[in-house]
Amino acid sequence: MITIKDIAKKANVSEGTVDRVIHNRGGVSKKTASKIKAILEHHNFSVNPVASALALKNKYLIATLIPEYNDADLFWKSPHLGILKGASDVHNFGVTLHNFTFNQYDTDSYLNSFQALLETKPSAVIMVPNFSKETKQIVGKLEALNIPYLFLNIDIEGFNNKAFVGQDSYMAGYIAGKLMNLSISKPSTFLIIQARYNITKNNAVSNRIKGFNDYFIKNNINSKTQTLKIENLNNSIETKERIKNYLKQHPEIEGLFVPSSRIYIVVDCLNTAYLNKLELIGFDNTPQNIKCLKNDAVSFLISQKPFDQGYEAVRLMTDYLKIKKELSTKKIYLPIDILTKENVDYNERNELVFEKVEK
Amino acid sequence: MITIKDIAKKANVSEGTVDRVIHNRGGVSKKTASKIKAILEHHNFSVNPVASALALKNKYLIATLIPEYNDADLFWKSPHLGILKGASDVHNFGVTLHNFTFNQYDTDSYLNSFQALLETKPSAVIMVPNFSKETKQIVGKLEALNIPYLFLNIDIEGFNNKAFVGQDSYMAGYIAGKLMNLSISKPSTFLIIQARYNITKNNAVSNRIKGFNDYFIKNNINSKTQTLKIENLNNSIETKERIKNYLKQHPEIEGLFVPSSRIYIVVDCLNTAYLNKLELIGFDNTPQNIKCLKNDAVSFLISQKPFDQGYEAVRLMTDYLKIKKELSTKKIYLPIDILTKENVDYNERNELVFEKVEK
């Protein structure tokens, strides 16, 4: 492996000069610089990241901004753990992570957390662009400061984000349609239960619904879907009533599709008779959802691999910072995992192992 | 972060002495050693892997021994790529990989490759224990030399391997049963096509078959399975005839289960009428199999995540060598991925990305 010292010798300059050329730090005459560059290219030189990390000693700070999690909504715990795992992987390479969270239903909290984030003067930002208008403000500041940023989990268009790391929502919904069709095995009627507030938040839910419907259309399957919109999909008596009433009025329904991570709430609203009669398909491997999967209330869950999203985002950003490696694709789509009661325990092994190690 | 220098100062000894204690290199009086140990523990010290790697400069050599691949059997390409990715990840930490391959149908080639491997004096070995008797010989030599080893993909019992990295074959077969049942949606008859030579090779195939059958038994489903054993499952006219004849004689069969990576050969043996009539479920995401999945000949593939197997094995062994981290579990089971034509392209993204980068 060729080192800076070797290059310096070949070019008849000092190591410091080579280093300046490598990092475009200026102070080198054009002639010398181009000579050195030629030698670098000829030998296909790249810095030794280990030595570099040792010398830099925490030069980079990556800030993350993701929704907070709680017992009722554990979804965001996984990306958080993935980020922590990524942080521990890159820590020794001179990259430090600084994590900020916000309330995903509160724009003020989003903006405030961002402000706190900015004050740490990060070298890069990994964020979940939960609100589109406010994201515009935020991104404006980042761009003014020339701070690269990357979108996690939620994909919104029209920004100069270095990348999006997440799932192809449309195809995930499409696969949900396939699984639903497989489970019922004849043309039927399905109900999509949609929480209203999701609409404003991001388009993942609507893309999933579109994919779900398209499966039947594109494969000429004569199944029908209906949609029940619920303002606030929580564990209230009201929610229970609405779902119950709807199903009573529509006995033809044989399957429920919940295009959010809240299917466990729907399960809570149904009695055993309904649970036996209906096929349920939902999203995300939260503990509550996994419980529903294991006791046969839910047939399939589609996982977004949230842990991997966090992990990948950190690795990606680190690579970008350290070797200015531009990303080949803007959309980093993670696998669309099909979870059943049988394979769920083998999934996200990394997450479990990591959580244990951290304790 | 506390450094060796700090520890040395606190203990009133030199850095070198601390280093000797850390690495049990002897030459330190018991009294001093225990004093230093106490301080190390108290501060929860662990060596900085970056500085360590820089200082060690390729101290460790991990040798791998896996089956070779060719156009007809590309399965082993993925673990190979995973190993390469792992190698590039750990390269800067002072670990070098040296890869050996063998013909998976030839014991001599297995033993010869092993001999060549031994001559490189590796610090650790990652191997696919393809033949049980010969593995005993090999392992004997490794243990005599005190070289740690790890089994990849094939799990055989009665050895002191540090770990097994692969899939839970029984559960994978069980899930195949579930998917088959889902696809047919009523009690039916299924044919398991088994290549005879697999039996001697490893028990993964028989575990998959057991899991497949058990799905119907444990769930009280009145489906039946038959088994067709073919000596050498290749693209011959003979194979074609045997399968054709069997199906003609057993028109009740509605699904084929191929518990090996060779389902594409079975597809080759069937005409369109049969392909439309039958549900096919097989294993492994080889290019040929993926093609069959995409053109609807095969309904599901179960992936062993072979790329991840290789990658994980390398990472695991590296951790073991560098920090003598004993593995918490001996069985490292990777996820059981359910692949359909819709999600297959999102799978093994790492593998594709890595292959591109390497080119």
Add this chain to the structure above:
DNA sequence: TCTATTTTCGTGTACGCACACACAAATATA
């Protein structure tokens, strides 16, 4: 008991490689 020799214990430091600052030399400008 005293010196000579071996063994035990501990210290000092060069090295791996990249980085960046302080400084010196060379050149250009006033």
Add this chain to the structure above:
DNA sequence: TATATTTGTGTGTGCGTACACGAAAATAGA
């Protein structure tokens, strides 16, 4: 010639590793 600017050099730093060597203690020999 004096001053500013550009260009290039030298070196300490980050942290752990391991070798060479010195000091101290233990043993042997007389």
